[in-house]
Amino acid sequence: MNEALTAAPRDASASPPRAAFTDRLDAEFALLASRRPNVARAFTAWLRAPLGTLLALGIIVGGTAGAMRQDGDQVRFRRAAADMWGTGFFDVFHDGWIQVGPLYVLALGGFAHAVRWFGLSLELTSVAAGAIHGALIMWLACITARRAARASSTARITAQWGVGGLLVVGGLLSNAMVADHPEELVVALLCALAATYVTAGRPGIAALLIILATGVKQWGITCGGVLGAERRIRDVLLFGTVAAVGSVALYAPFLVWGDVQTFSFRWPFPEHTWFEALPLFHGASGWSIRVVQGAASGLAGLAVARSRAGTPLLAILTAISVRLALDPLRLTYYWMAWAAVLAVWAWSTPALRLVRSRLAFSAPTALLTLVDLVPHGVVWHVETVLAVAVPAACLLIERRLLPPTDVESHTRTADGTLMHVPTQRDGLTREMTRGSTRKP
Numbered sequence: 001m002n003e004a005l006t007a008a009p010r011d012a013s014a015s016p017p018r019a020a021f022t023d024r025l026d027a028e029f030a031l032l033a034s035r036r037p038n039v040a041r042a043f044t045a046w047l048r049a050p051l052g053t054l055l056a057l058g059i060i061v062g063g064t065a066g067a068m069r070q071d072g073d074q075v076r077f078r079r080a081a082a083d084m085w086g087t088g089f090f091d092v093f094h095d096g097w098i099q100v101g102p103l104y105v106l107a108l109g110g111f112a113h114a115v116r117w118f119g120l121s122l123e124l125t126s127v128a129a130g131a132i133h134g135a136l137i138m139w140l141a142c143i144t145a146r147r148a149a150r151a152s153s154t155a156r157i158t159a160q161w162g163v164g165g166l167l168v169v170g171g172l173l174s175n176a177m178v179a180d181h182p183e184e185l186v187v188a189l190l191c192a193l194a195a196t197y198v199t200a201g202r203p204g205i206a207a208l209l210i211i212l213a214t215g216v217k218q219w220g221i222t223c224g225g226v227l228g229a230e231r232r233i234r235d236v237l238l239f240g241t242v243a244a245v246g247s248v249a250l251y252a253p254f255l256v257w258g259d260v261q262t263f264s265f266r267w268p269f270p271e272h273t274w275f276e277a278l279p280l281f282h283g284a285s286g287w288s289i290r291v292v293q294g295a296a297s298g299l300a301g302l303a304v305a306r307s308r309a310g311t312p313l314l315a316i317l318t319a320i321s322v323r324l325a326l327d328p329l330r331l332t333y334y335w336m337a338w339a340a341v342l343a344v345w346a347w348s349t350p351a352l353r354l355v356r357s358r359l360a361f362s363a364p365t366a367l368l369t370l371v372d373l374v375p376h377g378v379v380w381h382v383e384t385v386l387a388v389a390v391p392a393a394c395l396l397i398e399r400r401l402l403p404p405t406d407v408e409s410h411t412r413t414a415d416g417t418l419m420h421v422p423t424q425r426d427g428l429t430r431e432m433t434r435g436s437t438r439k440p
Contacts, residue, residue: 050193054138054164061363062134065177066126080110090258096265103215133182140189147196148348162347170366172336177332187213188337191223192344195312203239211246221247222294225302226315263287297323313345318391325387339365351401
């Protein structure tokens with residue numbers, strides 16, 4: 001039962017309080033198994049299969065949020081997407097409010113036509129759309145957490161429960177859904193998934209995932225710097241070019257043959273931010289700032305990836321953090337993407353050995369769902385500190401607590417795969433199945 005509930009280090013004597021806690025859990029489970037063996041087996045089976053439960057919770061949260069929002073951006077997106085499947089394919093971005101990518105609009109268009117075929121009402125359409133988004137996000141969260149944990153030899157099932165639980169219980173999924181922008185979480189998780197493929201030595205798939213993320217929303221390309229974690233400059237240039245060209249190819253047909261007003265959109269940026277002190281951006285509120293954000297965040301992510309100051313996930317977190325630090329608007333749902341990537345890192349990095357350490361890093365991000373209740377001038381400056389301090393702390397933790405081989409993107413095997421190097425210091429954890437636990 002110990003393996004099924006927590007990720008224990010190899011040296012149990014190094015953490016007596018934790019060992020005592022898990023010993024109590026083992027004793028309670030042994031008592032349950034002796035008195036109610038069927039219940040114990042069912043409980044263990046449920047605990048080892050988080051995907052089904054998290055998918056169900058995602059559907060419930062998404063469907064509920066859809067029932068609460070029967071107007072707003074998602075309705076506008078679906079209406080434009082339905083037209084995309086008609087005669088105005090290349091003119092889908094004639095409305096500057098459509099600030100999402102062509103792949104996302106195309107998927108929404110297919111859904112809109114299916115809804116028309118079934119004759120669903122607006123209310124049921126919103127519920128169905130929310131449920132599908134919720135299921136997709138939870139599925140992405142589970143596979144991303146599992147791959148990230150496997151790459152660092154931490155407990156996969158613990159990571160899935162940790163990341164998925166934060167999304168549904170911590171309110172991140174609900175916040176993004178009610179704000180009508182679940183695509184933010186989709187992009188963040190796709191980019192985090194790309195980082196796991198970089199760790200596994202498969203930059204080609206990582207580049208494709210970056211392209212896919214950019215097709216969902218434009219800022220996905222700002223996380224492309226994670227490809228810089230490849231050791232050989234030739235590979236960095238090759239797969240970086242693939243990601244860049246592929247992303248441009250998604251938008252080029254609409255720019256050439258359609259009416260695109262996406263880049264003429266101007267945001268109502270708030271006052272009393274430090275951007276007002278920058279003469280270059282005084283009065284700016286459109287894509288001029290977005291381009292600067294994108295360039296700075298992309299370069300920051302690339303710098304972290306190339307320096308190997310941390311695992312590739314931290315390149316993604318750094319890129320998103322810089323983008324938010326340079327954003328004078330910072331709507332609440334922007335932070336949901338940041339929190340999701342931080343959760344994946346916290347529940348997969350071998351630098352955090354204890355479950356309570358992982359909780360300490362990830363659980364407080366749920367407070368970001370409450371920032372609308374705080375005066376904007378105050379919270380804006382607090383968010384600026386968060387965007388700078390959190391990735392810096394994560395980089396410092398991995399640099400100080402992991403051996404150099406771990407920090408430097410692990411060790412490459414003969415076939416080119418990046419593999420985690422088991423050491424006594426790296427907090428390796430047992431898998432959450434008894435059969436997969438290896439003796440030291």
